[in-house]
Amino acid sequence: MLKIVLVVLLAFLVQYVFKTLLMFDIHKRTYNHRPGQCRKVEGPVHGSEDITIVDEKNIAFITSGLVYLNDDPSHATWKGEIFLYDLTSRAYKAESIPILNLQEPNSFHPHGISHWIMKDGSVRLFIVVHSKEFKHSIVILDYDEKNKKLNHVKTLKDEKFVRPNDIIATGESSFLVSNDGGAQTVLGNAVEMFTGFFKGGLVYYDGKESQYLLENTVANGIILSRDRKTLFVSHINQETIGVFSWDQKKVAIRKISEIETLTGCDNFYIDQENNLWSGCHPVLKDAVGHLGDYTNPSLYSQSQVLRFKFSSDLKTAEMVEVFSDDGRFTSASAIAATFDNGKQLLIGTVFRDLTHCDIDVPLDF
């Protein structure tokens, strides 16, 4: 009897170790390639974690200076910033724009970003914000185009913003927000990862109150299709992308499929042809190393940009790898967005600079 128990325990232990090693991608690496000429963009040096492209104005807003699972507030010596990048001039230089009337300017460390075009044509930004102590809020800013600055409109805190990562604006005051886990410390997050008992999910805020759409899962990047009927959710720790139908009137989602990627896809962008673009972390063990000590320049991790073309029923997807780097050029890609009719690409990273590439190769085979 004792032998049987020991054998079962040993079998469980072996398969658990095996699964954990696979999760950390111990037998993977990247092979470098680029879709064309690539250059660094001056400006954001402490991250370019998320990008929102305003098609109507040919500009992109970039969040920089992320604080994540910060056990030691004094460690965060950088500023949180929002950069503006002109998509028409190939300046390779992004401009930091001032944010006025923030309640706590020193606690502004932006993460996910989304935008909404108001009735008067102005751009409203929705931003996931953490403080140095890793407190969370959603900050709404209006962009003053003439004066090139951002005006604070509102800061929202909610108990359901457990550990917010990304956001999708669905109206002037409403949005979807993802929680990428429940733990608030590095140790807690490690426990969550190793046990597989995830406490993240997806929350909808209608302007007054919030409600859960997904619970007990990992939700990193989130985005809606251009017709706003399909929701894509990055289950980054499971290396899958969840595809859901979204009914905003009924505030309801329904699962359509789950695409296995075998890479940790982070944030999303939907291009003009409804292809999904993502910045991914193909080798988790190196990403954990880099992201765990992100001020150490000798640590870096791999970057990967994937473009997904979904079947009409959204049950399968074709993947093209547009960019791949071992980390020395682009470290820990988090977002990729294409513009200029698909001829140019911006790649944002979690804690490093922004990369701007030409696309000189065919992506539709």
Added chain:
Amino acid sequence: MDINKRVYNHRPGECRKVEGPEQGSEDFEVIDDRKIAFISSGVVYLPKEPSDVTWKGEIYLYDLTKRSYKAELIPVLNLDDEEGFFPHGLSHWILNDGTIRLFVVVHSKTFQHSIVILDYDEKKKQLNHVKTIKDDKFIRPNDIIATGENSFLVSNDGGAQTELGNIWEIFSGFYKGGVVYFDGKKSTYLLENNVANGIILSRNMKTLFVSHINQETIGVYSWDQTNVAINKISEIETLTGCDNFYIDHGNHLWTGCHPVMKDVVAHFGNRSDASLYGPSQVLRITFSNDFKKAEMVEVLADDGRLVCASTIAFPFDDGKQILVGTVGRHPVHCDVNLKFDFY
């Protein structure tokens, strides 16, 4: 077996299949000054039964200047055993009179091995048999490098002669392959108890590159032909099963690889099943001056639906085009719209 890996498709430009070699394009041999390439097709590898081999072994010729996407089958004359000609690795030597001499690793339907030497008649576009060499050190030959009019290096990619024996060899790690040098009269072991798949010499003929495909590494050795001696310099870890090699004019090593071994094994096990295919990968590898480190650029990756189980790749037309060969399917010809020197 690469269970946690997959291929993410990308191409360096427009790609098209090359018509002609339907049963494989396992090795290419480029003749730089004539702007042609020879393609070996129809390789037989660890066959279960001779009757499983329903295809012919062939040599194709491809004009690298025309973009015809069509390779021409050229006749091989005066072979001792025409039915037993299934070509694998290829190499060439330019004779004193300018004639191209081909050195071909050949297997029969019953998986007997030999090295066949053929001279290319350029005017008539045919290959004339010169000599067939058998040797007990040609255990399971894979690739070959001509080092003279009658001398060559040949790799053995294992020792087992059956599929079951090969599986045992792979799982036990007791490899019986290696590298053999034949000087025109006799053969000498240079490497033993190893796996040697693709082999090639640097353009100055001083450095030997050996694909240790099952270990997913590339061995780099200095080669001294006068003393018939090699000396190990380094072993580059690739984490992919690199097959055959090509050295370009900039001394970059090009190779066709099998990035997901489990899918390739399934494809090889049932070569004629069109629904089974293996992923492909083309790497361009640039070595440091001391050959101890290497930078890798992935030029192409395919899940197998366009390029099935790549084995060889090389650039031409000043690097603006590439050809990719496969074990058991057609080759693919691509444009290259990119630069590969990042660092």
